[in-house]
Amino acid sequence: MPGPHPKGGQPTLRDVAERAGVSAMTVSRALRDDPQVLPATRERVRAAADALGYRPNEVARSLRLGRGTGLVGLVVTNLANPFYSRLALGVDSVVAGDGLKTVIGNTGQDQEAERELVADLVARRVDGIIAVPAGADQRHLASAVTDGVPVVLASRPPEGFAADCVLVDDFGGARDATARLLERGHRRIGFLGSPPAVHTGTERLRGFHAALAAAGLAADARHIRQGQTEPDQATRAAAELLALAEPPTALFCSNNRNTIGAFRAIRAADADVSLAGFDDFELADALGLALTLVAYDSDELGRAAGRLLLDRLRDHGSGAADERAEPRPPRQIVVPTSLVEYGG
Amino acid sequence: MPGPHPKGGQPTLRDVAERAGVSAMTVSRALRDDPQVLPATRERVRAAADALGYRPNEVARSLRLGRGTGLVGLVVTNLANPFYSRLALGVDSVVAGDGLKTVIGNTGQDQEAERELVADLVARRVDGIIAVPAGADQRHLASAVTDGVPVVLASRPPEGFAADCVLVDDFGGARDATARLLERGHRRIGFLGSPPAVHTGTERLRGFHAALAAAGLAADARHIRQGQTEPDQATRAAAELLALAEPPTALFCSNNRNTIGAFRAIRAADADVSLAGFDDFELADALGLALTLVAYDSDELGRAAGRLLLDRLRDHGSGAADERAEPRPPRQIVVPTSLVEYGG
DNA sequence: CTGTTAGCGCCTTCAT
DNA sequence: ATGAAGGCGCTAACAG
Numbered sequence: 001m002p003g004p005h006p007k008g009g010q011p012t013l014r015d016v017a018e019r020a021g022v023s024a025m026t027v028s029r030a031l032r033d034d035p036q037v038l039p040a041t042r043e044r045v046r047a048a049a050d051a052l053g054y055r056p057n058e059v060a061r062s063l064r065l066g067r068g069t070g071l072v073g074l075v076v077t078n079l080a081n082p083f084y085s086r087l088a089l090g091v092d093s094v095v096a097g098d099g100l101k102t103v104i105g106n107t108g109q110d111q112e113a114e115r116e117l118v119a120d121l122v123a124r125r126v127d128g129i130i131a132v133p134a135g136a137d138q139r140h141l142a143s144a145v146t147d148g149v150p151v152v153l154a155s156r157p158p159e160g161f162a163a164d165c166v167l168v169d170d171f172g173g174a175r176d177a178t179a180r181l182l183e184r185g186h187r188r189i190g191f192l193g194s195p196p197a198v199h200t201g202t203e204r205l206r207g208f209h210a211a212l213a214a215a216g217l218a219a220d221a222r223h224i225r226q227g228q229t230e231p232d233q234a235t236r237a238a239a240e241l242l243a244l245a246e247p248p249t250a251l252f253c254s255n256n257r258n259t260i261g262a263f264r265a266i267r268a269a270d271a272d273v274s275l276a277g278f279d280d281f282e283l284a285d286a287l288g289l290a291l292t293l294v295a296y297d298s299d300e301l302g303r304a305a306g307r308l309l310l311d312r313l314r315d316h317g318s319g320a321a322d323e324r325a326e327p328r329p330p331r332q333i334v335v336p337t338s339l340v341e342y343g344g
Numbered sequence: 345m346p347g348p349h350p351k352g353g354q355p356t357l358r359d360v361a362e363r364a365g366v367s368a369m370t371v372s373r374a375l376r377d378d379p380q381v382l383p384a385t386r387e388r389v390r391a392a393a394d395a396l397g398y399r400p401n402e403v404a405r406s407l408r409l410g411r412g413t414g415l416v417g418l419v420v421t422n423l424a425n426p427f428y429s430r431l432a433l434g435v436d437s438v439v440a441g442d443g444l445k446t447v448i449g450n451t452g453q454d455q456e457a458e459r460e461l462v463a464d465l466v467a468r469r470v471d472g473i474i475a476v477p478a479g480a481d482q483r484h485l486a487s488a489v490t491d492g493v494p495v496v497l498a499s500r501p502p503e504g505f506a507a508d509c510v511l512v513d514d515f516g517g518a519r520d521a522t523a524r525l526l527e528r529g530h531r532r533i534g535f536l537g538s539p540p541a542v543h544t545g546t547e548r549l550r551g552f553h554a555a556l557a558a559a560g561l562a563a564d565a566r567h568i569r570q571g572q573t574e575p576d577q578a579t580r581a582a583a584e585l586l587a588l589a590e591p592p593t594a595l596f597c598s599n600n601r602n603t604i605g606a607f608r609a610i611r612a613a614d615a616d617v618s619l620a621g622f623d624d625f626e627l628a629d630a631l632g633l634a635l636t637l638v639a640y641d642s643d644e645l646g647r648a649a650g651r652l653l654l655d656r657l658r659d660h661g662s663g664a665a666d667e668r669a670e671p672r673p674p675r676q677i678v679v680p681t682s683l684v685e686y687g688g
Numbered sequence: 689c690t691g692t693t694a695g696c697g698c699c700t701t702c703a704t
Numbered sequence: 705a706t707g708a709a710g711g712c713g714c715t716a717a718c719a720g
Contacts, residue, residue: 009410010466010491012697023707028699036705053487055467059413060697062403063712066353069403069468071447079436085429092423092450101464103415103447106436120445122354123399124413143397147354260627267630283604283627286611356713367691372715380689404713407696 011052020048031056062125072309073121074104075114075131083256083279083298084132087154090302091130098310100127107134109229115140122149128309130154130302135197150312154305156199157332164308166301166333170200170278173294173337174207175214177276178252180292180339182215186250186274190223190241192234192262193254201226204254204278223248234261235268242269253277263287280340290344296337304333355396364392375400406469416653417465418448419458419475427600427623427642428476431498434646435474442654444471451478453573459484466493472653474498474646479541494656498649500543501676508652510645510677514544514622517638517681518551519558521620522596524636524683526559530594530618534567534585536578536606537598545570548598548622567592578605579612586613597621607631624684634688640681648677 017024022041030037030045037045048054062069072095076084092102103126107114111134118140121129128150131141141151142161151158153165181189191208194201205226212219223241228234234257241248242265251266251273253259259277266273266289280295308331315328361368366385374381374389381389392398406413416439420428436446447470451458455478462484465473472494475485485495486505495502497509525533535552538545549570556563566588569581578601585592586609595610595617597603603621610617610633624639652675659672 013699014697024697025699025708026706029706032699038705041705053491055463055491057407057697058464058468059403059406060712061699063401063407063696063714064698064700066712079429079433080426082424082426082429085423085426088448089423089450092448101447101449101468103445104432104436105445106433106440119399120402124402124445147397147399263630283631286607287627287630288632357715358713368713369692369715370690373690376715382689385689401713404696405715407698407712408714408716410696 010057011054012057013054015052016045016048016054019052020045068127069125070100071103071124071126072100072306073118073124073126073129073131074102075107075117075121075129075133076104077107077109077132077134079104079106081257082281086298087132087302087305090299090304091306092302093299094303094306095310098313109134111135111137118144122147127313128152130305130309132156150309150316152305152309152312154301158330162330164312164331164333166304166308166335168200168296168301168335169337170203171207171210173278173296174204174252174254175211176207176337176339177278177292177294178208178211179214181250181252181274181276182211182217184250184274186248187217188220188223188246188248188250190238190248190251191219191225191254192228192237192241192251192258193224193226194229194258195227200278201254208252208254220248228258228261231257231261231264234258235264236261238262238265239269242266242271242273247271248273250274250276255279256281259291259293263289263291284340285342287342288344289342291342293340293342294337295340296335301335304335308333354401355398356401357398359396360389360392360398363396364389412471413469414444415447415468415470416444416650417462417468417470417473417475418446419451419461419465419473419477420448421451421453421476421478423448423450425601426625430642431476431646431649434643434648435650436646437643438647438650439654442657453478455479455481462488466491471657472496474649474653476500480543494653494660496649496653496656498645502674506674508656508675510648510652510679512544512640512645512679513681514547515551515554517622517640517683518548518596518598519555520551520681520683521622521636521638522552522555523558525594525596525618525620526555526561528594528618530592531561532564532567532590532592532594534582534592534595535563535569535598536572536581536585536595536602537568537570538573538602539571544622545598552596552598564592572602572605575601575605575608578602579608580605582606582609583613586610586615586617591615592617594618594620599623600625603635603637607633607635628684629686631686632688633686635686637684637686638681639684640679645679648679652677 013024013027016027027045030042074091105117114134122144130152132154138159145151151163157165225237228237251262253262256279276292278294280293357368357371361371371389374386418435449461458478466488474496476498482503489495495507501509572578572581595606597606600623620636622638624637
């Protein structure tokens with residue numbers, strides 16, 4: 001048990017130095033295994049540090065070294081959504097390998113909150129930011145880049161500035177799932193999706209349309225409902241579609257929230273309607289309903305984003321701070337999707 | 345668009361001061377709305393700061409002020425578990441109100457990783473730590489407290505040191521759910537739970553035993569399986585119980601991972617076995633199986649933990665750093681549970 | 689009202 | 705192999 005320290009705070013380099021009978025500098029060197037320190041001295045210093053329970057103050061370290069805090073900012077809209085918590089886990093698992101910690105900021109879809117959050121992360125000197133921006137306006141992210149903080153986007157491409165990003169094959173996945181419904185003979189297919197402002201939502205809608213077009217069909221505008229972000233909204237929207245005079249015989253949902261909502265509507269109406277959706281989710285196999293889902297590795301999305309960021313950070317570190325080396329061009333990684341069939 | 349800054353880094357107080365034709369001190373004051381600054385000066389400073397895109401360096405600020413970084417460390421074992429992501433959200437929603445950010449550390453059940461993480465958070469001078477420790481050894485948390493970093497435990501009580509904590513009524517919830525099964529006439533009830541080292545697991549097992557004892561029954565040791573942390577492990581364990589010569593007619597599971605695993609086993613065996621479990625979860629109502637769940641507000645768990653921490657931080661702030669005021673005694677909050685029945 | 693001095697804890701540079 | 709000086713960016717405390 002380390003004894004109490006002078007001022008009630010944590011012990012500093014100087015406290016250790018005093019106890020070991022050396023200068024602060026020697027302690028600093030010894031603790032970082034500087035080979036120039038005499039082994040005997042190093043041991044004495046180590047002993048003193050242990051006795052005091054000394055840990056270098058990372059805040060002071062960051063300030064002195066001038067190179068960030070070893071923190072990665074992660075900006076998401078809703079951590080309660082498994083998609084985002086998976087993403088967070090993926091990011092953390094990769095960056096932790098380089099001794100970085102993840103600071104999670106939850107914005108709750110609020111644009112202004114997101115702006116504030118990003119500014120704050122920059123002010124806190126995070127080493128980099130991984131973001132899933134809520135809206136179309138990404139100027140706050142652009143200015144983070146200008147300020148020298150690398151940004152990686154996940155699941156949405158950068159708008160109006162250059163940045164690495166990791167995307168899901170939204171278009172292809174939606175197209176394939178829709179095509180699967182068409183193969184089964186469906187001709188009136190409804191669409192339930194997130195608000196049009198969300199990139200993934202519009203891409204998935206495009207994929208939906210593309211599949212119909214490829215089959216020589218056009219979507220019926222009355223069968224398209226966008227704007228649902230929570231299952232109960234989706235349930236209502238789906239119920240409305242099912243109540244139409246000519247209801248769709250199948251539904252495609254652009255994310256797990258909508259799929260779950262639609263499932264409940266179908267179950268409640270006891271309707272004979274096929275269901276497909278983007279995003280796999282736990283217990284999808286146990287619903288007693290045939291279900292076609294677009295699956296992808298959401299951990300991998302986070303891991304890939306983490307790797308892109310780490311690469312950028314390495315560039316930052318090695319290359320001179322000046323404009324000596326060309327910045328490497330932005331990279332874009334697309335995570336593939338696959339169709340999964342769950343039995344009914 | 346802010347112009348580029350002298351050294352390629354972000355602009356500092358001095359850059360702003362130069363541009364505004366005042367001293368660094370005046371900038372510092374003006375930007376913090378110190379009333380002593382002449383309005384005209386303040387405006388000039390603000391304009392200069394805006395032009396440069398200046399943001400105070402929070403790292404330097406923290407070092408100078410000596411009072412933490414405005415970060416709260418959150419230590420959990422598995423963010424992918426909805427329970428923990430909810431908790432995280434609850435914590436964040438509360439501490440964000442005080443301008444604090446949440447740093448999430450995921451330990452993946454690894455004790456050593458947890459030790460390292462906590463030490464690192466302390467070294468980073470987080471203002472406080474909220475933890476769901478993985479194991480029984482909590483000395484690393486105790487020493488964080490010794491180092492002056494308040495710790496709040498969530499879902500497990502402190503062992504061997506004093507700290508605030510928020511608990512779920514593990515004992516009562518498990519007892520009530522088990523009692524419900526007994527009311528329905530079950531006499532051979534199996535138990536599936538997490539490893540015995542986990543506090544919640546043992547408390548819930550105690551509740552299970554208590555309900556049996558209250559009915560004048562004793563548990564059959566062969567019907568108790570602890571150690572499953574993931575659904576597929578639980579599925580295997582449940583399948584083994586169902587295959588016994590005298591299988592249980594009902595199962596009680598100590599968390600959502602085990603409940604989901606048991607559900608699959610029951611479904612696969614098409615067995616006539618009643619199921620109850622701790623933790624509510626999405627789609628529990630859609631499984632086509634009667635299900636009794638112990639529900640509680642996991643967001644609230646996080647919010648309560650956040651509030652306890654904020655209270656401590658306020659004490660820290662107001663009270664002198666010395667031993668002038670008695671530290672307030674540790675508080676313990678118990679979040680109530682309720683039984684939810686899902687239809688079959 | 690504004691400026692100067694000093695130092696938070698650490699590490700780079702230059703002595704010794 | 706070790707120590708002394710200086711400063712990262714900011715702000716309390718004390719001038720003026």
